[in-house]
Amino acid sequence: MSAVLAAPVPVVGPRLAVDLDAVAANTRLFADRTPGALMAVVKADGFGHGAAAVARTALAHGAAWLGVTSLAEALALRAEGLTAPVLSWLNPVDADYTAAVGARVDVAVPSRAHLEAVTRAGIGARVHLHLDTGMARDGAPPAEWGALCRDARRAERAGLLRVVGVMGHLGCADDPADPANAAGRAAFDHGLATARATGLRPPLRHLAATAATLTDPASLHTMTRVGAGLVGIDPSGTTRLHPALTLTAPVVGVRRVAAGTAVGYGRTWTASRPTTLALLPLGYADGLPRATSGRAEVLLRGRRCRLVGRVSMDQVVVDAGDERVRPGEVATVFGAGRHGEPTTAEWAVWADTIEHEIVTGIGARVSRTASS
Structure with a gap:
């Protein structure tokens, strides 16, 4: 039989701490x-x-612009009192572009249909023409780019809008040697020449995101878009940045079990020796990938302890060995790694994904705090 320890200290829930420094x-x-x-870039x-x-x-430490995907995200920033220039670049044709004009939000235009919708929104729209430079997702295909530029120039001459930017994106910038980067830069340069040939003179030209800013000077133009890098993620793996998140969770239950004790759904792990199991109130509904079952670790009592059994919706079990863990003690799920705790990069490896998915996946049940 297993021995279950009652909690001698108050237990608080999981917490996500943001280091603004x-x-x-x-x-x-x-x-x-x-x-x-x-x-x-403060999307998601x-x-x-x-x-x-x-x-x-970011605005207080060198950024001049803000970038998001949807208009809803842009308008939320305005509601927070942020007055810096904002660009929104992923919207349906029937988005509320009138609201964008009223809130002084720039919008990306990836098609002639989007351009028509923006021109109907009222005088004063500021647009960034968006060119597909090799990813076959958002942005105008090269075959349609010339027509988009000509239509935009006509709308600009009519006073309906102002083309203030041209943008693209590199799909392989995390690998500086990938030939797709040179092809993407060439496509962007050709797109700029086409825009100029129609009479457009956009002052803002932006292609590089985080990885390209760090590794590809040839992709830098009059503006760069950085999102993941601001929070400490370098997709290129070339630069030491400062991770900004720490996720902790309290131990809510402890039991001493005998060898042969199975844990969790499917009995995927069985204790090979007597050990101490610690229960954390955090699971895949909170953003811990189920794929990390039996692979991930947390820091508890100053040492790494592995998750055992399957990650459940609301809880995980940690093998604490012979540590005298008590309910109420706090485990660090991930952090900057300065004290031996796992990092989001390690969690990404355990989940066979990227850090972006780990940091954006933490659920709403986890309380947030920010400090600087």
């Missing part, structure tokens, strides 16, 4: 790396770090 340091690094303006709630807090920190 880390965001500030990363922003300064990227501001120094780019010859033009720095756009702080600032990569899970809090869009408004990350935006304010």
Whole structure:
């Protein structure tokens, strides 16, 4: 039989702490790396770090612009009192472009249908023409680019809008040697020449995101867009940045079990020796990938302890060995790695994914705090 220990100390829930000093340091690094303006991309709630807090920190430390995907995200920043220039670049044709004009939000235009919708929104729209430079997803295909530029120039001459930018994106910038990067740069340069030939003179030209800003000077134009890098993620693996998230969870139950004790759904793990199991109130509904079952680790009592059994919706079990763990003690699920705790990079390896998915996946049940 297993022995279950009652909690002698108050237990609080899982917490996600955002280190805004880390965001500030990363922003300064990227501001120094780019010859033009720095756009702080705060989509997906600032990569899970809090869009408004990350935006304010980035603007205070070298960023001049903010970038998001949807108009809803852009309008939320305005509602938070942020007045810096904002670009939204992923919207349906029937989005509320009138609201964008009223809130002074720039919008990306990836098609002639989008351009028509924006021109109907009212005088004063500011647009960035979006060119597909080799990813076959968002952005105008090269075969349609010339017509889009000509239509945009006519709308600009009619006073309906102003083309202030041309943008693209590199799909393989995390590997600087990939020939797709040179092809993407060439496609962007050709797109700029086409735009100029129609009479457009956009002052903002932006192709590089985080990885390209760090590794590909040839892709830098008058603005760069950096999101993951602000919160400490370098997809290229070339630069030491400052991770900004720490996820902790309290131990809510402890039991001493005998060899042969099975844990969790499917009995996928069985104790090979007497051991102590610690229960954490955090699971895949909170953003811990189920694929990390039996692979991931947490830091508990100063040492790494592995998750055993399957990651459940609301809880995980940790093998603490012979540690005298008590309910109420706190485990660090991931952090900056300075104290031996796992990092989001390690969690990404355990989940066979990328850090972006780990940091943006932490659920709403986890309480957030931000400090600087």
